[in-house]
Amino acid sequence: xxxxxxxxxxxxxxxxxxxxxxxxxxxxxxxxxxxxxxxxxxxxxxxxxxxxxxxxxxxxxxxxxxxxxxxxxxxxxxxxxxxxxxxxxxxxxxxxxxxxxxxxxxxxxxxxxxxxxxxxxxxxxxxxxxxxxxxxxxxxxxxxxxxxxxxxxxxxxxxxxxxxxxxxxxxxxxxxxxxxxxxxxxxxxxxxxxxxxxxxxxxxxxxxxxxxxxxxxxxxxxxxxxxxxxxxxxxxxxxxxxxxxxxxxxxxxxxxxxxxxxxxxxxxxxxxxxxxxxxxxxxxxxxxxxxxxxxxxxxxxxxxxxxxxxxxxxxxxxxxxxxxxxxxxxxxxxxxxxxxxxxxxxxxxxxxxxxxxxxxxxxxxxxxxxxxxxxxxxxxxxxxxxxxxxxxxxxxxxxxxxxxxxxxxxxxxxxxxxxxxxxxxxxxxxxxxxxxxxxxxxxxxxxxxxxxxxxxxxxxxxxxxxxxxxxxxxxxxxxxxxxxxxxxxxxxxxxxxxxxxxxxxxxxxxxxxxxxxxxxxxxxxxxxxxxxxxxxxxxxxxxxxxxxxxxxxxxxxxxxxxxxxxxxxxxxxxxxxxxxxxxxxxxxxxxxxxxxxxxxxxxxxxxxxxxxxxxxxxxxxxxxxxxxxxxxxxxxxxxxxxxxxxxxxxxxxxxxxxxxxxxxxxxxxxxxxxxxxxxxxxxxxxxxxxxxxxxxxxxxxxxxxxxxxxxxxxxxxxxxxxx
Numbered sequence: 001x002x003x004x005x006x007x008x009x010x011x012x013x014x015x016x017x018x019x020x021x022x023x024x025x026x027x028x029x030x031x032x033x034x035x036x037x038x039x040x041x042x043x044x045x046x047x048x049x050x051x052x053x054x055x056x057x058x059x060x061x062x063x064x065x066x067x068x069x070x071x072x073x074x075x076x077x078x079x080x081x082x083x084x085x086x087x088x089x090x091x092x093x094x095x096x097x098x099x100x101x102x103x104x105x106x107x108x109x110x111x112x113x114x115x116x117x118x119x120x121x122x123x124x125x126x127x128x129x130x131x132x133x134x135x136x137x138x139x140x141x142x143x144x145x146x147x148x149x150x151x152x153x154x155x156x157x158x159x160x161x162x163x164x165x166x167x168x169x170x171x172x173x174x175x176x177x178x179x180x181x182x183x184x185x186x187x188x189x190x191x192x193x194x195x196x197x198x199x200x201x202x203x204x205x206x207x208x209x210x211x212x213x214x215x216x217x218x219x220x221x222x223x224x225x226x227x228x229x230x231x232x233x234x235x236x237x238x239x240x241x242x243x244x245x246x247x248x249x250x251x252x253x254x255x256x257x258x259x260x261x262x263x264x265x266x267x268x269x270x271x272x273x274x275x276x277x278x279x280x281x282x283x284x285x286x287x288x289x290x291x292x293x294x295x296x297x298x299x300x301x302x303x304x305x306x307x308x309x310x311x312x313x314x315x316x317x318x319x320x321x322x323x324x325x326x327x328x329x330x331x332x333x334x335x336x337x338x339x340x341x342x343x344x345x346x347x348x349x350x351x352x353x354x355x356x357x358x359x360x361x362x363x364x365x366x367x368x369x370x371x372x373x374x375x376x377x378x379x380x381x382x383x384x385x386x387x388x389x390x391x392x393x394x395x396x397x398x399x400x401x402x403x404x405x406x407x408x409x410x411x412x413x414x415x416x417x418x419x420x421x422x423x424x425x426x427x428x429x430x431x432x433x434x435x436x437x438x439x440x441x442x443x444x445x446x447x448x449x450x451x452x453x454x455x456x457x458x459x460x461x462x463x464x465x466x467x468x469x470x471x472x473x474x475x476x477x478x479x480x481x482x483x484x485x486x487x488x489x490x491x492x493x494x495x496x497x498x499x500x501x502x503x504x505x506x507x508x509x510x511x512x513x514x515x516x517x518x519x520x521x522x523x524x525x526x527x528x529x530x531x532x533x534x535x536x537x538x539x540x541x542x543x544x545x546x547x548x549x550x551x552x553x554x555x556x557x558x559x560x561x562x563x564x565x566x567x568x569x570x571x572x573x574x575x576x577x578x579x580x581x582x583x584x585x586x587x588x589x590x591x592x593x594x595x596x597x598x599x600x601x602x603x604x605x606x607x608x609x610x611x612x613x614x615x616x617x618x619x620x621x622x623x624x625x626x627x628x629x630x631x632x633x634x635x636x637x638x639x640x641x642x643x644x645x646x647x648x649x650x651x652x653x654x655x656x657x658x659x660x661x662x663x664x665x666x667x668x669x670x671x672x673x674x675x676x677x678x679x680x681x682x683x684x685x686x687x688x689x690x691x692x693x694x695x696x697x698x699x700x701x702x703x704x705x706x707x708x709x710x711x712x713x714x715x716x717x718x719x720x721x722x723x
Contacts, residue, residue, distance in 0.1 A: 024168035029152040033060040033142045038156035041175040044165035048124040054117040063144045064109040067097035071225035072105035075141040082135040086123030093117040095181040096266040106226040115178035128162040146703040147685035183259045183268040190271035194250035201240040209233030217258040221247035230283040246470040315479045322483020356437040357492025361485040363441020368481035376473050394533040398542045398586045401526040408519030411512050415557030529638040538589045545582035552578035616670035628699040630665045635693035638673040643692045650711040663723040698722050
């Protein structure tokens with residue numbers, strides 16, 4: 001059956017059936033990869049009666065949507081109903097899911113023509129003779145090699161009848177077919193228990209232990225979707241040994257519910273928690289009698305070798321991307337602080353060098369793991385956030401600007417932390433030197449956080465994917481941190497490298513002061529970002545805070561140069577008061593959601609000097625693709641350095657702008673400077689969790705072409721060569 005068969009069938013029924021029958025099937029809505037309709041099993045609804053309605057979809061061949069628990073990634077169907085007063089709908093009843101492997105991951109979903117059933121109940125005082133209109137705003141994620149969020153507004157009219165109506169021919173046929181794909185209710189007795197921190201599910205009833213058996217848990221993140229489920233036959237059924245996911249908590253999980261598939265059958269279960277029977281052992285340590293009853297063909301698992309290869313590739317990209325972060329313009333001056341220290345200490349104590357290398361690395365790892373842990377915890381709680389999320393808050397950007405300003409003033413020599421660069425040798429052996437090494441590691445990560453640099457888009461997206469085990473996400477971030485720490489760590493561990501560094505001298509102080517301007521340039525960029533987020537009011541407040549911060553730095557430096565204890569104390573009190581005042585001022589900054597300047601400056605008709613720009617929206621993208629218009633999507637943010645470099649050096653250059661106009665390509669900007677759930681969903685659909693991301697949709701293409709994170713003229717020319 002073609003993609004539009006359901007639409008044609010519905011129109012045919014509507015044209016030939018009686019008026020009452022025609023109302024039980026809505027007009028179809030085609031959304032690019034699916035045709036969707038609202039259908040009713042009966043031709044009408046009586047007062048107080050409950051009937052079945054449903055969302056029927058015909059999916060494009062090779063594409064799938066998701067079950068209530070999507071597995072390792074994906075999003076389930078959501079329906080927002082608009083109903084007449086007194087009418088109520090129940091929960092979505094999903095058809096049987098099946099496993100959809102994706103590398104080391106496994107998703108749970110549906111293909112073909114799924115029917116999602118919902119109970120509709122009329123109020124007891126509904127007046128017969130009236131016709132009620134039901135409206136559903138449905139959203140779903142549909143995927144093949146790529147994932148596309150789709151949505152449709154569907155309407156269905158039903159007459160209210162005095163007595164229960166008969167079946168609607170078109171609707172009843174769809175429900176009869178849909179019932180064959182719904183889980184059976186009852187038929188199995190189920191219980192579960194915890195065994196050594198892992199759930200074990202016991203099923204009793206008519207079960208062939210040699211059949212292919214798999215448990216689909218209803219709860220997300222309780223059982224690992226891609227993990228092997230080992231099946232062992234017991235006297236009156238089977239025992240399934242499951243692998244826990246990161247949200248598994250036996251103390252809080254009373255009922256383990258979901259669907260068990262046994263061959264072609266699917267049975268809904270709700271297993272109550274019980275105590276573990278005596279003598280139960282996992283299959284890898286099973287007793288001879290249990291091992292003999294094991295069903296080797298029943299285990300479902302992703303290929304371990306494939307998973308290992310993919311994970312190693314992800315870790316390799318994370319490590320390489322972490323190394324590259326060292327040369328980011330706002331990271332390098334921070335690294336220089338320690339490199340300059342090392343150049344002097346290389347001539348002195350070897351133990352000091354090694355100790356500081358490890359302490360610096362520890363600071364980086366602590367920062368990366370803290371950020372990763374916070375991201376994973378927030379995302380597990382339902383927040384749609386990604387790498388660099390903290391810079392979507394204008395107050396955080398302002399605080400970050402204060403820190404960068406202080407680092408710049410320190411490099412410029414207005415005040416010193418510890419001792420001067422040339423005299424740092426003695427300080428390194430003291431506690432302050434150890435603290436400085438650790439703090440420098442923390443600061444290096446903080447200034448690296450605004451962007452996903454080259455090679456980091458895929459690893460960060462993988463680490464933060466919807467149902468990724470927390471330990472894997474933490475491992476990816478830890479390896480990224482090792483990459484960032486590697487250059488300094490190698491210098492500290494290998495004596496030959498340290499001794500090859502230039503000897504300390506006056507040039508180091510001058511070079512340190514020159515690097516302060518890199519920090520001030522970063523400060524300019526942060527102020528610009530804040531202006532986009534909080535407007536001119538925010539700009540005034542942050543400038544006042546910077547003025548107070550500058551005064552605090554001057555006063556602190558004055559205290560370091562003062563000889564009298566009273567003068568030192570007075571200057572430091574002034575510094576503390578000024579920095580406190582600056583932070584107090586920042587509390588008054590409030591977000592003002594504004595379109596970024598590159599969207600606001602979209603060209604007028606006939607203006608060929610600027611990009612033909614539109615702001616990102618799923619609906620606009622669908623309209624442009626349906627019209628056969630090529631679309632280039634720039635997922636960007638004002639706080640992303642790589643994004644701005646690509647914009648200034650490639651995307652806004654006239655030779656690239658001319659290609660956009662000549663080829664008729666629309667430049668769509670997905671501006672993530674402030675939090676935008678729609679853009680976050682689109683990034684997650686591409687397996688990413690941060691910017692930049694560049695996608696190109698050629699006319700008629702079923703999927704997007706993903707471009708490198710660092711653009712060039714050749715890349716853009718080659719991308720548009722298909723037009």
